Amino acid sequence: MKIKNYDGIIEHHKSVKSTNLMAIEKIQKNEDFDWLIADYQTDGRGRSSNVWDSPVGGLYATRVIKDNNLDYSHISQISILSSVIIAYTINKFIDGWNIKLKWPNDILIGGDKLCGILIQTLNHDNNFYIIIGFGINVKKPSVKTQGKYAYLGEINKEVIIDKLFDELIRNFNKIINKWDYGNNFEEFRNYWMKLSSDIGKQVTVVDQKTNKSGIFECIDESGNLILRIENDLIKINTGDVFLN
Structure with missing residues (x-):
């Protein structure tokens, strides 16, 4: 599988309801883009329609893959890959910290959630789309949020969201290309299991x-x-x- 060897078409927005929701709407309007990123989301969602607090200071981004060689059978692998992509990305900024992966695609530090991932699919105009939303906590908000969360900026105060996003793009392209429609999944499966928070329990x-x-x-x-x-x-x- 070959993703464009550059950042692609990136749209930045100050505020959206949800980057995944906006991505779906843009696909349905036949608009061309690769990444959406927002400063904050007013109606961020996680898996099972759970609320994902999305105040200013986090990285909220969605990547869309349009590829008719993919289908629903690839979703579980892509879910694992997405966690690995985030683990690679944040390890650049907090190398040596105890990063754990929680099935299917949560990323934890110290038992608290640092990142959530929402994967959705869409068939439109005879094309198959996979929509992958990433929410990474960076700066701790001044307002109280629901649940227990970890924040990248509390560990490394030098983290800049733009640089974090650049690293996310780089790792996304590298890992998805190497995965090659599942031909090289075993490497990433083993990496995921090594970082699993729950295997054997x-x-x-x-x-x-x-x-x-x-x-x-x-x-x-x-x-x-x-x-x-x-x-x-x-x-x-x-x-x-x-x-x-």
Whole structure:
């Protein structure tokens, strides 16, 4: 898979409801772009429609991939890749810190959430699009936010959002190209498992229909969570993971 070997078409906005929502609207209007970035979002969303606090001082960006060689079967791998892209990116600024990855695509420092990722898909005008939204906490806001979060700027006060975004673009291009439609996924799968916060632990996986408890065994060659329940291995492709 080959992504353009440059930054692409980048649109910067002061304020949007959501960079992913704006991306979908622009696709439906047949507008050409690669990245959207905003200073803040008024209606930021995470997985399962969870609210993602998006005050000024964070990096809120969406990358769109238009590629008819991709389909829904690639989404779990791309979810894992997106976490790896962020891990590579923030490691540039806080090398040596204990970065952990939480399935499917959260990034933690000290047990607190530093970054969330929202992946959506769209079929439009006979083309398949994958919309990947990144929200990275950089500067700690003065107003109280919901939940426990980590902030990159609290660890390295020299972090500049523009440089962080440049590093994100560079790692996105490098990793997606190397992944090559899954031909080289194993390298990134192993990297993800090395940084996993939960592999080998007793967890409960919750989705909209069921709760399953067992040992988080690994992620498979597609990026699915493999849960050991007694002597059975169960494949899970969606849900939220909680330590027991």
